[in-house]
Amino acid sequence: MTLSLTLACLWAVIANIIALTPSPDNHWRAAYALTAVGIPILGYVTMQHGPWIGMLVLVAGCSVLRWPLVYLMRWLRRMALQGPAE
Structure with a gap:
């Protein structure tokens, strides 16, 4: 297995471990960190x-970061319905 796929699998394992742990902010800080690491x-x-x-x-x-994706889609839809800023 190549290094890139190994890193992607490691990212998925870490994301699932984070999802199993309790969090006072509903894992939003972890979602930001996982997104910042996952894009590269x-x-x-x-x-x-x-x-x-x-x-x-x-x-x-x-599939792992589905709630940040749902909120992003809602925000984009809201921006599209408002029209251009004047």
Whole structure:
């Protein structure tokens, strides 16, 4: 297994361990840290293995970080419905 896939698997294991632990802020700080670390890993996987494997790793990351993704989609929809700022 290549280094990029090893890092992606390690990221997934760490994310699942974090999800099992209690958190006073509902894991938002951990979600920010996982996102900041996961984006470069995703780029590395895509660079080494191509876009299809990169998309699989992206889907796996989105399944772990689904609530930040839901809130991002809600925010984007709200911004789109408001129209351009005047």
